[in-house]
Amino acid sequence: MSLASRFDRLSDDALLAALALGEIDAATVFVRRWQRKVYGVAFSVTGDRVLAEDVAQQAFERAWRHAATYDPRRGAVSTWLLSITRHVAIDAMRVRRPHPLEPQDVADLLPPSSSDPSQVAEVSDDIRRVRVHLEGLPEPQRRAVLLATIGGRTMVEIGAIEGVPVPTAKTRFRTGLRKLRASMADDASPRQDP
Amino acid sequence: MTALPATCAEFDELADELAVGGVVEPDRSRLFAHAATCTRCGTLLDDLSSVSDRVLLLAPEIDPPAGFESRAITAMTRGATPAARRGSARRHRTPLVALAVAALVAVVLGAGVLVDRATRPSPSSRSDRQGRLVSASGEVLGTVELSTRPTPYLLVTVTDPKPGSSTVSCELDLRDGRRVVVGRWSYQDIESGVWAIGIDPHLTAATSMQVIDANGDVVATAALS
Numbered sequence: 001m002s003l004a005s006r007f008d009r010l011s012d013d014a015l016l017a018a019l020a021l022g023e024i025d026a027a028t029v030f031v032r033r034w035q036r037k038v039y040g041v042a043f044s045v046t047g048d049r050v051l052a053e054d055v056a057q058q059a060f061e062r063a064w065r066h067a068a069t070y071d072p073r074r075g076a077v078s079t080w081l082l083s084i085t086r087h088v089a090i091d092a093m094r095v096r097r098p099h100p101l102e103p104q105d106v107a108d109l110l111p112p113s114s115s116d117p118s119q120v121a122e123v124s125d126d127i128r129r130v131r132v133h134l135e136g137l138p139e140p141q142r143r144a145v146l147l148a149t150i151g152g153r154t155m156v157e158i159g160a161i162e163g164v165p166v167p168t169a170k171t172r173f174r175t176g177l178r179k180l181r182a183s184m185a186d187d188a189s190p191r192q193d194p
Numbered sequence: 195m196t197a198l199p200a201t202c203a204e205f206d207e208l209a210d211e212l213a214v215g216g217v218v219e220p221d222r223s224r225l226f227a228h229a230a231t232c233t234r235c236g237t238l239l240d241d242l243s244s245v246s247d248r249v250l251l252l253a254p255e256i257d258p259p260a261g262f263e264s265r266a267i268t269a270m271t272r273g274a275t276p277a278a279r280r281g282s283a284r285r286h287r288t289p290l291v292a293l294a295v296a297a298l299v300a301v302v303l304g305a306g307v308l309v310d311r312a313t314r315p316s317p318s319s320r321s322d323r324q325g326r327l328v329s330a331s332g333e334v335l336g337t338v339e340l341s342t343r344p345t346p347y348l349l350v351t352v353t354d355p356k357p358g359s360s361t362v363s364c365e366l367d368l369r370d371g372r373r374v375v376v377g378r379w380s381y382q383d384i385e386s387g388v389w390a391i392g393i394d395p396h397l398t399a400a401t402s403m404q405v406i407d408a409n410g411d412v413v414a415t416a417a418l419s
Binding site: 032043053075085091181185 | 214243246249253256263265329
């Protein structure tokens, strides 16, 4: 069995622990495991393939440097890594602002949960639960949350996209995020890595 | 907003945008400073950040450009750590060591036993005390390492494990003269050449390790410094 294969069998938490020990083989498996998701977030926020690659690479570098600070009580490895990616992307966007995720693409992030059972079965329980929570929000609040989180949009931009005053955009986002907070707090299912 | 410390009311107003990285300096630092000193607001920020992070799971998966994987790995491991750059005689053991420790750490962390985040290490700092494992006849059998990070553990590596049916006891000697049994292993347990176990933090100050066979005889020792 190759070294990479050995690491490939590790859980996300254990793989990150190996990363914290400075194992290059673990880094290889880590990148292979997460590159599509990391690049997806980077591209969603930046809307620019070149910048997204820079962001994704920086996100992996930060994960390597800060692997030892990961605290499993605060969330899954996936959310930890994607959060790093979003923050790197937002920092990059402050320097250079191309065209982030198109507003009409936001709807595609939340397909009807029962439209294709085979497709639904492919996603993890955690993703499925997040979708259920989001589907519980009124459409304007859901769009505001998705535009601000995955789309990396500011409240001013959301207001312009949605054709509403900035205070309205802020209220939609704030109300939506806090409803999600309440509903996810009621979600007593154990955390699982996707 | 002024340069005055943020209030709970200000924080509550901006917490959601702060959680998604939508607040810029100098307000960002003011708000984080407030969250660090206010339990209620700190919890609110943690919760909102956790929620927004979970929403990221819905982001589309996209294939990165060709060559990204190798470029990312190169960038990550540029200036690799001592743990990953040891000499060739040790190199073949390192992945097994990492696997053993990673699995151990994952188990311990999963059980909720965590060290303070601020004390957790960079990848370059791993072993706190170490020594060579020497047989009763003076043959160097391998190495022993004690570490407090990322969680306290004992790591034993044996260069050439010898098949056998007996189980040996692994014991640590403390400065005050006490000897503490931390675990036992058989040949099957250490066949890969690596054995690791989580230990109480105070045991990482042990001065030596003894390997005791079923007859009570010391078959190997390691002076730790």
